[in-house]
Amino acid sequence: EGRQQIFPEGASSLRMRVASSSDLAARGRLVENWYRRELRARSADYVVKWGRALGVPEPQYGIKRMRTKWGSCSPKAGRIWLNLSLAKKPLNALDYVVLHEMAHFVSPRHDEAFVGTMDRCMPGWRQIRADLNALPLDCWQ
8 A cells, every 4th residue: 555545534535645556446455455444443342342241252353345244253263254344334233243243152043042142232133233234235346
C-alpha cells in the first residue's frame, strides 16, 4: 500500500489517496484491505466478550470472502471465520455472528443446547439474524 491510504469521512464516505497510476484493481485491493482491518478491529472485542461469557478458549479467527454465509466455525481447530462483508453491516450483526460461531464451541450443531446458549446470551438474536439476512450478502469478485 505504501503511500496509498483511505481516510474515513463520516459515516457515509471515504477519501482514497492513491498514485495516479493506480488501476481499478489496485484501488479495489486497497478498499478490501481497509475493510479487512476495520472488521478485524471491530470483531476483536466480541471474540473476547463471547469467549468469556461462554467459558470457552478464545479462538483464532480470520476474515475471508464468503459467497453464501456470514461466518463459519471449526471447533476442533479452535477457529472461526468471518465474512468480509460483515465490515459493511451493523455492529449488532457482527456481534450476533461472532456469538453464533462461538456457540458452536458449546454445541457443534444447531440443537437445543446451541439455541439455549443463543437465547441466554443474546435474547434478541432471532430478530438480528432476520435483519442481517434481509441485507445483501455482497459478492466480491
